[in-house]
Amino acid sequence: MANIGAHSGGKRVKNGHETLVASPGMTLAESLRQKLEGAIAAGHLEPGSRLDEQEIAQRFGVSRTPVREAFRLMAANNLVELRGRQGATVRSIKAQALIEMFQVMAELEGLCARLAARRVSQAWRTEIGEIHQRLVAAGETGDIDVFYDINQEFHEAIYEASRNSFLADQTRKLRNQVAAYRRRVTRMPNRIVDTVREHEAIMQAILAHDPERAHSAMRDHVSLLGDNLLDFLAAFE
Amino acid sequence: MANIGAHSGGKRVKNGHETLVASPGMTLAESLRQKLEGAIAAGHLEPGSRLDEQEIAQRFGVSRTPVREAFRLMAANNLVELRGRQGATVRSIKAQALIEMFQVMAELEGLCARLAARRVSQAWRTEIGEIHQRLVAAGETGDIDVFYDINQEFHEAIYEASRNSFLADQTRKLRNQVAAYRRRVTRMPNRIVDTVREHEAIMQAILAHDPERAHSAMRDHVSLLGDNLLDFLAAFE
DNA sequence: ATACCAATATAAGTATACATATTGGTCCTC
DNA sequence: GAGGACCAATATGTATACTTATATTGGTAT
Structure with a gap:
């Protein structure tokens, strides 16, 4: 119960x-x-x-x-x-709806990344670097819950960096809607090492002020996550 | 009682x-x-x-x-x-917030158009054509309110054609939020003829199954609307 | 034995009564 | 005369009572 x-x-x-x-x-x-x-x-x-x-x-x-x-x-x-x-x-989200939501989320987070790439400040460079280091550390420790939280921080930092508070809000809400399902995915075999690698690609693109690359890197990251989630759910049903 | x-x-x-x-x-x-x-x-x-x-x-x-x-x-x-x-x-939306919202809306409607380009059916081809014809007719008549409603229909048809009901919902909601401000814009000088031209570009790209072109055409359409809107607001404040 | 209808029970929708916080005005004091 | 504090009025937040709809169960008829 x-x-x-x-x-x-x-x-x-x-x-x-x-x-x-x-x-x-x-x-x-x-x-x-x-x-x-x-x-x-x-x-x-x-x-x-x-x-x-x-x-x-x-x-x-x-x-x-x-x-x-x-x-x-x-x-x-x-x-x-x-x-x-x-x-x-x-609300129980069906696989079909999850696909749809991740498709939208990929686009929104991609937009965040694109805008962030155009607007990064010096202070933000150090901040995101610090977050990423902690993510790597948590990955090595293997503490899933901590990893999950720091992962969230990373994405949140990018929302903020987009300097579009409406976009940040929408994206946050969407992320929240699928949160109940996402948390399970973090426990999948290669998810931690993949996440770290994908985050690095995103970070590099943003820090290099390359909006298009940042956009697509983020989009891939979120889409992959969605695919993983679907695999995970499929294995159960 | x-x-x-x-x-x-x-x-x-x-x-x-x-x-x-x-x-x-x-x-x-x-x-x-x-x-x-x-x-x-x-x-x-x-x-x-x-x-x-x-x-x-x-x-x-x-x-x-x-x-x-x-x-x-x-x-x-x-x-x-x-x-x-x-x-x-x-809720009174400030200019800054409107910019932000149009940025998000451009991306979402762009995604609708992209997906629509990949998924159009034959029935939909005739439907969108019929809507567009009515839009042109209303444009020539000059009946702003009718034009506004048919314009809405056009966009709604594309939402549906994306076959992503979550995306359609989100986009609709967002459109609804800015509706109070949009309606004023329709009355601006060249808005009607511009709209017709832009819709044609979008429609062609979708019917040609060209997702990227559909995406960018729609994005431009919505963004331009945003620029016009800002002009409109600037003239008032 | 099964299907359909009716009745009852349960939970959501609505109304109203009550409590409390905010706002605005007035009066008193400095 | 100006500013602050207190009181009153008003409107929102909350509780409770009542109405209505839906679902389930049992009985009867085919």
Whole structure:
């Protein structure tokens, strides 16, 4: 059974309710959204599993209203599916949809890389280099979770370097949608060494101010990831 | 208490209230969203103007709850801005943000065109031709609103032809976000004749199964629109 | 025995009542 | 006279009660 906060090391409060981080100035619905999206991305909530308004409301000790709003928020991010009068379920992405999403993501991340190549600053050069070094180190250590996080940092740095905050936002959202599936791929045999090599190609192209090469390198990187993911899923079904 | 919804399925018409087309199987919140988004896209609701929960609830003769949900839905589409405890306002997009959005849109629509070029069917050839003919006719008539709608149809047809429903969705959403600003541009001097010419280039590339040319033609088309838009905005500020 | 219809139960959609935060105005003090 | 603080009004966030739709289950009829 997917217990949302089971691993979050969360502080618990009265009556066994899980606590919502008491972020001041933040609405309950928003707090719930963060909590639930985190649970989905981390895989604690399986795709396809049903989200019960009442159950979640009880679990967090709030009324149904903020829960409903949180569902709407997440539905807008394509993280849950709302079927009228039939409840909300964690969106389970079918292989066909994954292909489509990676196709779009490849293009968006490619655009990030292209823009980054035109706009890199000196400070950014050192920053990305430092991130990459840590990625290599994590790869040698073999700590998958750390590797995954640093990988995320690398891509995030490129989003920022594109200096297009709307693009960065869109790309981030998309990345988030497939996060639940991506995390599994990192564990595939050659994925770590491949990732490091592909990142190097991307980095070099950007640092060489070669937008086209940066674009295609990034596109290949993301597409390959998508292909790997599909292989992985195919092996299961 | 007057229970307005005591009947099922009927159109709800209450004295002095605007009617909400009660599309069966559709929630009030969703109907409201469509209505309000339409009003925003059509320019009846100025960017920056405040949306009052109570006022809208009264105007449509519903309670605040579905209004709130509609706001959340629209906020997720980046059409309104929600500031905690400070109400909702129609999102006003700054020039900088518009540049960014058009950059992304150019890439996405470009991808649509590229995919379409690889996947056109015979039926689609005749369909797009028919749409284009109508566009030309509207251009000669000079009916701006009709022209605008047919233009939309043209792009929509290409979204569909990409056979990537996720991509189509994303692109549609983005187009919707800037719709309020775009509609003004159609009225600019040479926009109609330019549009027709550019559409022809795009169409030819797609029908010739030339993905790269289709991509760049579409990108130029959308980007040019962005440049025009910026001229338009610059003239105002 | 199977299929279809009806009834009941359960959960989502909606309404309303209540709590709380923000805003604006007024009054008091410096 | 100006600025700050406090109070009141208003609107949003939240809770709860109620309505409606859908799904499931059981019974009856073919």
